[in-house]
Amino acid sequence: MAQIQFNAEHFPNVHLNLNVRGLTQSATLAINERCARISREGREVFRLGLGQSPFPVATPVVEELRSNAHQKDYLPVKGLPRLREAVASYHRRQEGIEYTLDDVLIGPGSKELMFLMQLVYYGDLVIPTPSWVSYAPQAAIIGRHIRWVPTRMADGWRITPDKLEALCRKDPSRPRLLILNYPNNPSGTTYGQQELEALAAVARRYKVILISDEIYAEVTFTGKHQSIARFYPEGTIISSGLSKWCGAGGWRLGTFTFPGNLRWLLDAVSVVASETYTSTSAPIQHAAVRAYEGGLEIERYLANSRRILQTLGNRLADTLRQAGAQVAAPEGGFYLFPSFSRFRESLLQRGIGSSIDFCERLLEETGVATLPGTEFGRPPEELTARLAFVDFDGARALISAETIPLESELPADFAETHCHRVVEAGQRICDWLQK
Numbered sequence: 001m002a003q004i005q006f007n008a009e010h011f012p013n014v015h016l017n018l019n020v021r022g023l024t025q026s027a028t029l030a031i032n033e034r035c036a037r038i039s040r041e042g043r044e045v046f047r048l049g050l051g052q053s054p055f056p057v058a059t060p061v062v063e064e065l066r067s068n069a070h071q072k073d074y075l076p077v078k079g080l081p082r083l084r085e086a087v088a089s090y091h092r093r094q095e096g097i098e099y100t101l102d103d104v105l106i107g108p109g110s111k112e113l114m115f116l117m118q119l120v121y122y123g124d125l126v127i128p129t130p131s132w133v134s135y136a137p138q139a140a141i142i143g144r145h146i147r148w149v150p151t152r153m154a155d156g157w158r159i160t161p162d163k164l165e166a167l168c169r170k171d172p173s174r175p176r177l178l179i180l181n182y183p184n185n186p187s188g189t190t191y192g193q194q195e196l197e198a199l200a201a202v203a204r205r206y207k208v209i210l211i212s213d214e215i216y217a218e219v220t221f222t223g224k225h226q227s228i229a230r231f232y233p234e235g236t237i238i239s240s241g242l243s244k245w246c247g248a249g250g251w252r253l254g255t256f257t258f259p260g261n262l263r264w265l266l267d268a269v270s271v272v273a274s275e276t277y278t279s280t281s282a283p284i285q286h287a288a289v290r291a292y293e294g295g296l297e298i299e300r301y302l303a304n305s306r307r308i309l310q311t312l313g314n315r316l317a318d319t320l321r322q323a324g325a326q327v328a329a330p331e332g333g334f335y336l337f338p339s340f341s342r343f344r345e346s347l348l349q350r351g352i353g354s355s356i357d358f359c360e361r362l363l364e365e366t367g368v369a370t371l372p373g374t375e376f377g378r379p380p381e382e383l384t385a386r387l388a389f390v391d392f393d394g395a396r397a398l399i400s401a402e403t404i405p406l407e408s409e410l411p412a413d414f415a416e417t418h419c420h421r422v423v424e425a426g427q428r429i430c431d432w433l434q435k
Helices: 027-040 059-067 081-095 110-120 135-142 161-169 193-205 260-274 282-293 296-323 341-349 355-366 394-402 414-418 420-433
Strands: 104-107 124-129 146-150 176-181 209-213 236-241 254-257 385-388
Touching: 059 282, 059 296, 081 104, 081 236, 081 254, 081 282, 104 110, 104 260, 110 135, 110 176, 110 209, 110 236, 110 254, 110 260, 124 135, 135 146, 146 161, 161 193, 296 394, 296 414, 296 420, 355 385, 355 420, 394 414, 414 420
Parallel strands: 124 146, 124 176, 176 209, 209 236
Antiparallel strands: 104 254, 236 254
């Protein structure tokens, strides 16, 4: 039987919503699919595009999922009570704030919760740039105003209190939602206590609601992450999940922890959730209880993950600096956000005038996949790019790190031995720059 195909020509009077016209697939997902196509063609590709944790899911959490594979019932919209209590307890331990299970909302990834939050809260979305690729498109889909706040490499790509003050002072009573992500994607930098205290003071003055995106908190290299909720508890929603620190991106589980005085906002988001995703996967929620309970085995898993990422991040940053790139020192997560502006003249001679040109040519000529700074809100002529240093066998690296006492540094050749693809990718970038 012949297949009937439909396209836009069949429906001349039907149009896309204005808010989604011109939007394309998320850049991080698109580069991952492109890398897969290149591999299928038989070409070598170094995957520094998609920011997926290189490590396996922690063993105790996998075992818990296996034990709960039979769970099939719809769970409460707000989440499994045991999990909500485990998340609240986790943040009580970490931040010293008396959260309860009633302050926690569980969703199918923090990405979905951020979207619903913007949908129910009417206000401008304030985003430091560079920022994660999906914050702004989500706001555009909903039709919210986006207020970009530029940052500088000299400040570690961090938003400064004076920049936030300058934005808020123009219209002091305007409702605003600021997304603060740290350790940061794409820069790999984070905030110190004094910086968080100063930002909290400005946010409190103008009643800005903060979504503190702390999805990379547990892979802060020092292991001493602090939430801005400590200094602005009444206005901060902590966003987290399993994807980055527990290696479970594909499990799709996110958490929002609200202050008690914003319970009305939590309830509003959960109402919309009930009409959209209904509830989050039951087996995943049961397994996540074990992740948030922690324990010695999970702590050791995290400690080894941190020192592997720190060793590799510093090695890659040093390699790029020696070639002439400018790179802020990584402090957490698995990203670098170098600027190649010092090569502007030589790159122009090769027909490369923007960060998009840069990443396209780099991929075609070296096989190294990265993302241009424009995807993170930076001007194209800046010649910045995000490198996700995740193309290595995280399971084998963890096994090797386990044999080295935690109080010791990893050996100098650890990156070459266990993360050689990332090391080679860095060298290929440098060789290509110096053509």
